Amino acid sequence: TTSAKYFPLVVGSSYTYQYHNNFFQQSRSKATITKDTVINEKRYFLCKGFPGLGTFALVRYDSSRSNLLIYTGGSSCSNYSGEIIMDSLAMSVNNSITCQYQATYTRQCVSTGNQTIFGQSRQVKSFLHDGLVQSNVSYAQDIGIVSFCSGEPPPCQGFFYLIGFVMNGVVYGDTILTGVQQSSTTVPDKFYLSQNYPNPFNPETVISFAVPKNSFVSLKIYNALGAEITALINEEIKS
Numbered sequence: 001t002t003s004a005k006y007f008p009l010v011v012g013s014s015y016t017y018q019y020h021n022n023f024f025q026q027s028r029s030k031a032t033i034t035k036d037t038v039i040n041e042k043r044y045f046l047c048k049g050f051p052g053l054g055t056f057a058l059v060r061y062d063s064s065r066s067n068l069l070i071y072t073g074g075s076s077c078s079n080y081s082g083e084i085i086m087d088s089l090a091m092s093v094n095n096s097i098t099c100q101y102q103a104t105y106t107r108q109c110v111s112t113g114n115q116t117i118f119g120q121s122r123q124v125k126s127f128l129h130d131g132l133v134q135s136n137v138s139y140a141q142d143i144g145i146v147s148f149c150s151g152e153p154p155p156c157q158g159f160f161y162l163i164g165f166v167m168n169g170v171v172y173g174d175t176i177l178t179g180v181q182q183s184s185t186t187v188p189d190k191f192y193l194s195q196n197y198p199n200p201f202n203p204e205t206v207i208s209f210a211v212p213k214n215s216f217v218s219l220k221i222y223n224a225l226g227a228e229i230t231a232l233i234n235e236e237i238k239s
Contacts, residue, residue, distance in 0.1 A: 003066040003089035006125055006139035008167065009045040009059065011036055015144065015165040016175045017051060021158045028163075028177045030230070031145075040082075044071050051148035051160040052086075052129075052137050054102075059086070066090030070101065087127050089139065103152070105131035117146060117162075118172040143167075177230055188212050193219075207232070214238050 015031040031049035037058070038044070044058040053059070058071035065079070068086040077085045077099035085099045087107055096108035111126045117140055124146065126138040135150035143165060149156035164173030188210040196207040211217065219233040 001063050001066065001090075002141075004061045004063060005141040006089045007059075007061065007068055007144045008142060009033060009036075009061060010167055011045065013144075013165065013167045014175065015050070016163050016173070016177065017160045018163045019158065019160050029160075030175075030177055039071060050145060052135060052145065052150070061089075075100070087137070087139075089125065091125075091127075100131070101129075103132035104129035104135060110136075115140070117143065118164075176234070177232060191215075211237055 011033055013033045017029050017031065018026070019029060020026045029049055031047065031051070034046045034048055036043055036045045039058070042060055044060045046056060047053055047059045048056045050057070053070070060069050060071070060083075061067070062069055065088070067088050069080065069083040070086055071082060072084055073082045075084065076082050084101045085097060085107070086101060088095075088097050088109075091097070091109040093109050093112055096106055098106050106129070108128045108130070109125060110128045111124075113124060114121050115124045116122075117124075122140040122143065124138055124140045126136060129135040129137065133150055133152040134154040134156070135148065136156065137145060138147045140146045143162070145160075146162040148160040149158060151157040162173070164171070164175035166172070166175055189212055190210075191212065192210050194208040196205045198205060207219065209217070209219065215237055217233050217235065217237045218231065220228055220231045222228055
């Protein structure tokens, strides 16, 4: 259905978000849809790291009611068993539903309209979640969550904005988890890569490197078993 396109559940998709808060802290994070599974004859998708969904959540779309659902195995909303409504994606502006998810109770559709995202016009629908914690979330058709913020008490204090995503092997926007800053105007005479700090790290580290001429740079992180975790840089760098 059309409303299902506001959160495409496609295994292998990944989303890169820029985060900042009112204390001038900034970082980037990645969310992924890693796999699907069947529970009680219903198909769920494991969503990791999405703003508003926590560390991970089992998510499905109920096409009969146009609801985006989260599996709990326990507490539930009306008409469901062991599932909670994240948002009702077919709602019109000013319509609302009530169902507790975390510390939010009421979900109200507050706006719809077209926005240009990654060079294309997309239909965007925004919701206000109200309760002990207030949050706002916006979904873009054929993409998913493009912005999220929350605050306790209101207004919002932490903000997530989508800066890039990968779906069906196609890359949109900036999907690199790191920012590159020039630390010196002196051109080095050789290539070098310094030790990162802090080491070990969670979730951030700083890595310095130098290139004596314009070069294609690929900088990747591997775990202790030698498996590639992520590519920090994979682009042309000017000296």
